[in-house]
Amino acid sequence: MARDTSIAVAAIADRDPGEDDDPYDDVEIASLPDWWADAVQEFESYNLRAYRPPRFADGTLKHAVVKKLETKLGVSIRFVGRDVSYRDDWEVQIDGEKMIDIGRHRNPDGYTVFEIGADEFVDKVTEALEE
Structure with missing residues (x-):
């Protein structure tokens, strides 16, 4: 199925490699459901981009x-x-x-x-x- 991704591409085309916002800057990780907090911590342990469910x-x-x-x-x-x-x-x-x-x-x-x-x-x- 072909999808029009031009809007999405335009929104990120000028980012530098690895440039990313941290969606957890203002979030207490312990306040997240266990499955979510575990995923956040696992991603961090491997220096991956922030987990986004x-x-x-x-x-x-x-x-x-x-x-x-x-x-x-x-x-x-x-x-x-x-x-x-x-x-x-x-x-x-x-x-x-x-x-x-x-x-x-x-x-x-x-x-x-x-x-x-x-x-x-x-x-x-x-x-x-x-x-």
Whole structure:
């Protein structure tokens, strides 16, 4: 699926390599959920860019939606990109079986954005399990 990334590219084209804002400058890491704080600390331990949790198109954090669905439905949900290139869709696997394809991109702030709203994602997963 071809995506117009010209706006995103324009927003970051003049940055120097490694230039980045720290999204945690004003955040007490201990106030974050454990999964998030752990990821922040792991990224820091490897001197990586600051961790930015993936989100759905509506801004909802992916982790919270997936965790809730997994618990409610008693399944394992994974977002998988095998042999993909930039702009290629990934697949959503439920208990290891491919259920749906999902577009994704990085926004100028460095977040992975899955190109579907959280509610629509929940509906698609639920429908896929009913088939």
